[in-house]
Every structure is written in structure tokens, then in C-alpha cells.
Amino acid sequence: MIAPPPCSYRYGLATAALASAVVAGLLGQRLWEVSRRMKRAEELQQREASLLSEAQRLAGVGSWVWNPATDEVSWSDEMFRIYRRNPERGAARYKEAEKLYPPDAWGMIDAAVEKTFTEGVPYQLDCAMVREDGSMGWVVSRGEAVKDASGRIICLRGTVQDITERKQTEDALRDSEDKFRSAFAKAAIGMAMTDMEGRYVEANDAYSLITGYSREELTAVTFHEIVHPDDLESNLATMKRLMAGEITDFVMQNRYLRRSGTVVWVRKSVSLVRDQLGSPRRIIALIEDVTVRKRIEDEICLLNEELEQRVQIRTEELEAANKELEAFSYTVSHDLRAPLRAVDGFSKALLEDCGESLSEDGRHYISVIRKGARNMGALIDDLLTFSRLSRLPLQKRTIETNRLVHDVLSELGAHEEAQTELRIADLPPCEGDPALLKQVWLNLLANALKYSRDRSPSVIEVGATQKNEDEAWVYHVRDNGAGFDMRYAPKLFGVFQRLHRADEYEGTGVGLAIVQRVIHRHGGRIWAEAQVDKGATFYFTLTS
Amino acid sequence: MTNVEPVEILLVEDNPEDLELTIRALRKAQLANHIQVTRDGAEALEFMFGEGRYAGRDINDLPKLILLDLKLPMVDGLEVLQRIKADPRTAAIPTVVLTSSKEQNDVVASYRLGVNSYIVKPVEFEGFAKAVQDLGLYWLLLNQPPKIEK
The missing domain is CATH 3.30.450.20 (PAS domain)
Structure with missing residues (x-):
């Protein structure tokens, strides 16, 4: 019986490789014994061979024995699986084994085998392999010399472990680590x-x-x-x-x-x-x-604060101005009208109490004084209405326009005018401030009646049209009265702007300004079309 | 049974012209008996509650109608109105605000305080006279004031 050779493996390797190497070493020794005692213990050998083959398959380790003198090679079953070689072809002889590796790997193996054979030094190599089906893989190949009792090398034996899978995992890991390193650095x-x-x-x-x-x-x-x-x-x-x-x-x-x-x-x-x-x-x-970003953020923050402050100051100023205006109009409302009442009231008293002793001219002068006082009263009232329109908040609700127009016409006494022909179409309801929109209709219809009063009949037409269903309704008031020259249309809605002389048609010139302001405050538009002596039409929209 | 009650109006007005015109209008409508004139809010309250210049006045002798201007020196009309309407002895007296002001705030405040009518004095005398005469007639002659529990 041959004693097992001294083991001189390099142990600094992975545990799995070590275990498989130990297994392989023992297997090699067994095989050698078996080959020597083949005849004597054939049965035992066969049983053991199948056990060993099973162990090798589980470990992924194949083993071989080679006698260089005779070039006799024997492979374990796992060897055939690793190299995908048909077992029927038998183990690859040394010369044939060259094809199982790329040239540089074979060069290393060949040199290592030579050294083991001549000097008895064991080897271990990680190298690429070329399987018989042509695919590439990785193996750890180990070999050592087997000596007889006198120390003479009689053969070589070794193991081959398929490490293709581990190698691939390692490569992938290295790749990913490289990528991470470079990403980290750059x-x-x-x-x-x-x-x-x-x-x-x-x-x-x-x-x-x-x-x-x-x-x-x-x-x-x-x-x-x-x-x-x-x-x-x-x-x-x-x-x-x-x-x-x-x-x-x-x-x-x-x-x-x-x-x-x-x-x-x-x-x-x-x-x-x-x-x-x-x-x-x-x-x-x-x-x-983020220094720059932070600085910009801080600047924006500061700007916003400043802006808010400025808005606050402006709002306060506006509120103050509004209050002043309110106080002003309150004063106007009270104090400016009282003297006018006195002028008119005492003129009337004079006329009543001393009218008999006044001449015709004297009575005429008194009537002029009274007319002036009343005109000024009307102006003050209109101006106050106008300023109130900008100050008071809108109280919006749904308004039945048909009814509103009917009420306004009644208020103006239009129904009783024999020579006035009213053509009132069905009018759609709208959203708005009832008091303010009443003022709009009142002013427009009063104008229509006023400027057409010398026509016979005077025709007042009220209607509403809508181009598309999603568009705003356009209301209109048309008369067949004096009309005006379209050249002056831009002046139409200005405060105190009049296109007719006061002795033709009385008025303060504030009515249409009031109308325009109300319509604008409702988000609507107003415009007019007219022809001298043919009449005028006023159109307006209300966002509903 | 006689139902004729003495007509008595408290007129609170600081403007001498308006005062004269108002009295003239009331006189023309034969409503000028027993008009008590006070020229500011403080005087009006003293009259109503028998204080100050009117100390010792029998405060059960109440006016049948109060015509109240809003813009008054010292105590303004809204405050006078508030005091009159808050006191159960005087709350039932018809009180009419008679003013130049068309300001919505004044109108709303007046009605909130329980005013019975609110008349804006028009500039032209006819309108003014008519308003004064109508409301005088209505409140003094047509409107039966509730009996005040003594």
C-alpha cells in the first residue's frame, strides 16, 4: 500500500476550494489503490466508485490520474461533466487535453505539470477552459506527484473544479464596484x-x-x-x-x-x-x-416681504383716501344742498308772499334763480351717485330683467305717454346689483324718452340678443330720437360730457358716465350706435 | 266723546333756513300748532327727558311726532334717535328723520335704530313742502299712536 503523499496545498483560499481539494486528494489516493487491487476487490471498488462519483458531482470537483510513462489517463465522472465530454470517448489523453484550454492557459498548465513531474512540486492554477462544445468556462486545476515507497514519482493525479459561476459573479461584482467607485469619484x-x-x-x-x-x-x-x-x-x-x-x-x-x-x-x-x-x-x-440658490431664495423672500409691505402701505393709503372721499361726499350731500334749498325755498316764498307786487320781469328772474338752484341740486345728486358707485361693494343676485324694465318704465311714466310706442322684447334674467342695474335702465330709458320726445310717435325698443350659447347676452335700448354724430361717440360716456345743448335737452352730463361705470363694475361692456336725427342705440353686456 | 288731541311736534333742526322753510310748510298745511324747536341733539334730549335747560318739564307731556335732522352739532341725530328708541317712555313716539343725506349708511343705521320714516329733503321747495306736509298729516292725523302704559 502506498502512503499518501505529503500535502502542500496553499491554504489561503476559499473554504469551498479547500474542502474540495481535500476530497479530491483522498479520492485520488483511493483511485490509485483501487486500480492496484482491481482484481481483488472489484465489487467493493464499484460500490465505492459510485459513491465517490456522487460526492464529486455534488462538490463540482472532478479528479484524474495520469501515468506519464504510459500516457494512461483516468477521469472521474465529474470530469466528463465539467468538460462536457462524452464518457464513451474515454478520458482525454495528455495531448488531447491541450484542446481543453486556451493556448496561454495550456502553456501554464504544461509548465506546471512538467515541474511537478520532475521536481515533485504540486500546482494550483486558475485558468480558462474550452469545453468540448466550444463554450468557455473557468476551472481551478490542481495536480501533484504520486511517489512509491522509494520516493520515485510514478504518476500524477489532481482535481479540476468548475468555478465558472463564481468567476462570473466576481466579475459582475467587480464591474459594479468599478462603476460605483468612478461614480463616487466623479x-x-x-x-x-x-x-x-x-x-x-x-x-x-x-x-x-x-x-x-x-x-x-x-x-x-x-x-x-x-x-x-x-x-x-x-x-x-x-x-x-x-x-x-x-x-x-x-x-x-x-x-x-x-x-x-x-x-x-x-x-x-x-x-x-x-x-x-x-x-x-x-x-x-x-x-x-446651494449657496447661490439660497441667496436667490433669500432675495426672493426679501422682495416678497417688501412687496407685501408696499401693498399694505398702498392699501392703507387707499383706504384713507376712500374714507376721505366718503367724508367729503357726506359733507357735500348735507351741506351743499342746504343752501340750495334756501335759495329755492325762499324764492318760492318771495313769489308766493310778494308775487303780486313784482313785475313780470321780476317773476321771471325768480324762476331763473329757482331753475339754477334745481340744476345745481341735480348735479350734486348725480355726482354723489357717481362717486357712490365706485365706493360701495356690489351686492349681486339674480335679477328678473323683464320686471326691472317694466318697473323703470312705470316710474318714468312711459306707459301713460300717448305718443310713445314701447316695443319691449322678452329679456333674459341677469346677475348683478339690483340697485345699480336699476340705475342703468333708468338712465338709458330716460335718455331714450328724453331724446325722442318730439317724435310722433316716439318709438322705444328694448331687446336682447346672444350670438352663441356660451357668450354673454347683449341688451339694447333703441330710440328714434335726436341721435348724435358718431364722431363724438368717444366723449359719450365721460363725466359732464354733453352732445346736446342744455336748452334743447336738459341734463347734467353724468347719466351715461354712471351707466358705464356700473356696467364696467359688473365686468360688462357698453357701446352706442347713432345717426343724427335718426335715433340712437345703446348696447351693453353683463357677464352672467 | 272727543278724540281731538293737542298737536305737538318736536322739530330738531340746526339750519335756520331749513327750520324756517319747514315751519312754513307745516303752517301752510295747518299743522303748525305747538311746534317745539330744538337746535341741536343735546337740547333735544334735554327736552325729551326733562333735563338741563328743560329741568322740571313734565316729561309725560310727550310730543306726538319728532322731526329729526341727522347732522346736528354736539349730539348727532342718530344718537338722539338711539336714545329715544331705547327708552320705553319715548320709544313709541313716531320719529321721522328729515335730512339732506342720501347716504346709504345713514338710511340703514336709522332703520336699524327703529326710525318710523326717512325723508330726504329735496332741493326744490315744492317737493320739500310736500314731504313735510304729507308726513305731518300722516303721523299726526291719520296714524293713531299706541296708548302708552303709565
Whole structure:
């Protein structure tokens, strides 16, 4: 019986490889024994062979024995599976084995085998293989010399382990690590890793650029020295929550002190790396320089504040002006009318009490005085109405236009006028302030009656049209009266603007200004078409 | 049984011209008996409640109608109105605000305080006289005031 050769494996390898090597070594020895005792213990050998084959298949390790003198080779079953060689063809002889490797790998194997055969030194090689179906794979090939009792090398034996899968995983891992490394190094975002005391373990160039510390200098400082003192407390408080596991990561905007002492605003996201037992081991921080963004944000903030202040001041000024206007019109309303009442009232008293003793001219003068007082009264009333329109808030509700127009015409006594022909179409309801819209209809219809009063018959036409269903209704008031020259149309809606002489048609020149203001306050439009002596038509819209 | 009650109007008016015109209009309508004139809000209240210049006046001798201007020196018309309408002794007296003001605020405030009528004095005398005469007639002759529990 041949004693097993001394083992001289390199043990610094993965456990799996070691185990398979041990298995393989034992197997080799067994095979040799079996081959020697073949005749004596054929049954035993066959049983053991099948057990060994099964063990090899599970371990993914094949074994071989080769006698260089006779070029006799024997392969275990797993060998055929690894090289995808048909077992019927038998084990590959040495010469044939060359085809199972790429040329450079075979070169290494050939040299190692030579050395083992001549010097008895075992070998182990990681190398590529070419399977019989042409596909590539990776194997760990080991070999050693078998000596007889006198120490003479009588054959070689070894194992082949298929490591293709592991190799692929390793490659993929390396690829991904390379990618990560390069991404880390070249990222525009600053990245750093510190230990739990805040000492820098790693940092990339962007991090150096933002903080102003080179990567070497960073190893000499801690995170606590870089965070602005005013922001450190909130930082540490959040870190505490992170370490306690209350949060898995956080994002905050704070200041860092650069190496030069200047301040930089950074937006950072921080997370933890824990070890397998769950204890925090590393802090990972990604930082972005937001100084410029922060400055712009602050500026916008400041501008907004200023704007708000300015709006506030303007609003107060406006409110004050409005109050003043209100007080003014209140005074006008009370105090300007009282003297007029006195002028008119006492003129009338004079006429009543002393009329007999006055001449015809005297009585005429009194009537002129009274007319003047009344005109001024009307002007004051119209002006007050006009100013009130801008001050009071709109009280909008649905208005039955048909009814409103009917009421206004009654108020104006239009129904009783024998020579007035009213053509009133069915009018759609609208949304608006009832008091203000009544004023609109009152002014427009009073105008129509006034300017057509010398016609026989005077024809007043009221209607409404709508182009499309989703468009606003256009109301119109048409008369066949005096009309006006369209050249003066732009003046029509101005305050105190009149297109007729007062001795032809009385008026203050405020009525249409009031109408326009009401329509505009309702979001509507107003315009007019007219021809001298043919009549005028006023159109207006109301957003419903 | 005689149902003729003495006509008595409290006229609160500071403007001498308006005062004269109002009295003239009331006189023309034969409503000028027993007109009590006060020239500001404070005087009006003193009259109503027998205080100050009117201390000792029998305050059960109440006017049948109060014509009240709004814009008055010292105590303005709205305050006078508020005091009269808040006091159960005087709350039932018909009170008519007679003013130049067309301001919506005044109208709303007056009605909120319980005014019985609100008349805007027109500029032209005919309208003014008619308004004064109508409301005088209505409140003094046609409207039967509720009996006040003494």
C-alpha cells in the first residue's frame, strides 16, 4: 500500500476550494489503490466508485490520474461533466487535453505539470477552459506527484473544479464596484463617509471642492469642525434620531465652514451604514452647494416681504383716501344742498308772499334763480351717485330683467305717454346689483324718452340678443330720437360730457358716465350706435 | 266723546333756513300748532327727558311726532334717535328723520335704530313742502299712536 503523499496545498483560499481539494486528494489516493487491487476487490471498488462519483458531482470537483510513462489517463465522472465530454470517448489523453484550454492557459498548465513531474512540486492554477462544445468556462486545476515507497514519482493525479459561476459573479461584482467607485469619484455631488465619531473615512473631489479641504486634509478633521457652529446642535439632534433608528435618513439645509473660514450653504442627505448586527458603523453624507440658490431664495423672500409691505402701505393709503372721499361726499350731500334749498325755498316764498307786487320781469328772474338752484341740486345728486358707485361693494343676485324694465318704465311714466310706442322684447334674467342695474335702465330709458320726445310717435325698443350659447347676452335700448354724430361717440360716456345743448335737452352730463361705470363694475361692456336725427342705440353686456 | 288731541311736534333742526322753510310748510298745511324747536341733539334730549335747560318739564307731556335732522352739532341725530328708541317712555313716539343725506349708511343705521320714516329733503321747495306736509298729516292725523302704559 502506498502512503499518501505529503500535502502542500496553499491554504489561503476559499473554504469551498479547500474542502474540495481535500476530497479530491483522498479520492485520488483511493483511485490509485483501487486500480492496484482491481482484481481483488472489484465489487467493493464499484460500490465505492459510485459513491465517490456522487460526492464529486455534488462538490463540482472532478479528479484524474495520469501515468506519464504510459500516457494512461483516468477521469472521474465529474470530469466528463465539467468538460462536457462524452464518457464513451474515454478520458482525454495528455495531448488531447491541450484542446481543453486556451493556448496561454495550456502553456501554464504544461509548465506546471512538467515541474511537478520532475521536481515533485504540486500546482494550483486558475485558468480558462474550452469545453468540448466550444463554450468557455473557468476551472481551478490542481495536480501533484504520486511517489512509491522509494520516493520515485510514478504518476500524477489532481482535481479540476468548475468555478465558472463564481468567476462570473466576481466579475459582475467587480464591474459594479468599478462603476460605483468612478461614480463616487466623479460625481458632481459631494460624497463623504465618516465613522461614528465624525472622522472622515472617504470623500470625493466634489466634497473637497465644496468644503475647501483636500482629501488628505479631511482625514485630519471631523465633521463637527466643518458644520457651522450655529447649525451643529440641530445636526447632532437629527443624527441622534438617525442612530436611534427613528428615521432612516434625513435631508437638511445648513451651513458648512470652508477651510478658508467662509460659509457655504449645503443641502445634504445623510444616511447610516449598519453592520450585520445592526449597530451603526458609518455615516454617509451627500452634499450639494446651494449657496447661490439660497441667496436667490433669500432675495426672493426679501422682495416678497417688501412687496407685501408696499401693498399694505398702498392699501392703507387707499383706504384713507376712500374714507376721505366718503367724508367729503357726506359733507357735500348735507351741506351743499342746504343752501340750495334756501335759495329755492325762499324764492318760492318771495313769489308766493310778494308775487303780486313784482313785475313780470321780476317773476321771471325768480324762476331763473329757482331753475339754477334745481340744476345745481341735480348735479350734486348725480355726482354723489357717481362717486357712490365706485365706493360701495356690489351686492349681486339674480335679477328678473323683464320686471326691472317694466318697473323703470312705470316710474318714468312711459306707459301713460300717448305718443310713445314701447316695443319691449322678452329679456333674459341677469346677475348683478339690483340697485345699480336699476340705475342703468333708468338712465338709458330716460335718455331714450328724453331724446325722442318730439317724435310722433316716439318709438322705444328694448331687446336682447346672444350670438352663441356660451357668450354673454347683449341688451339694447333703441330710440328714434335726436341721435348724435358718431364722431363724438368717444366723449359719450365721460363725466359732464354733453352732445346736446342744455336748452334743447336738459341734463347734467353724468347719466351715461354712471351707466358705464356700473356696467364696467359688473365686468360688462357698453357701446352706442347713432345717426343724427335718426335715433340712437345703446348696447351693453353683463357677464352672467 | 272727543278724540281731538293737542298737536305737538318736536322739530330738531340746526339750519335756520331749513327750520324756517319747514315751519312754513307745516303752517301752510295747518299743522303748525305747538311746534317745539330744538337746535341741536343735546337740547333735544334735554327736552325729551326733562333735563338741563328743560329741568322740571313734565316729561309725560310727550310730543306726538319728532322731526329729526341727522347732522346736528354736539349730539348727532342718530344718537338722539338711539336714545329715544331705547327708552320705553319715548320709544313709541313716531320719529321721522328729515335730512339732506342720501347716504346709504345713514338710511340703514336709522332703520336699524327703529326710525318710523326717512325723508330726504329735496332741493326744490315744492317737493320739500310736500314731504313735510304729507308726513305731518300722516303721523299726526291719520296714524293713531299706541296708548302708552303709565
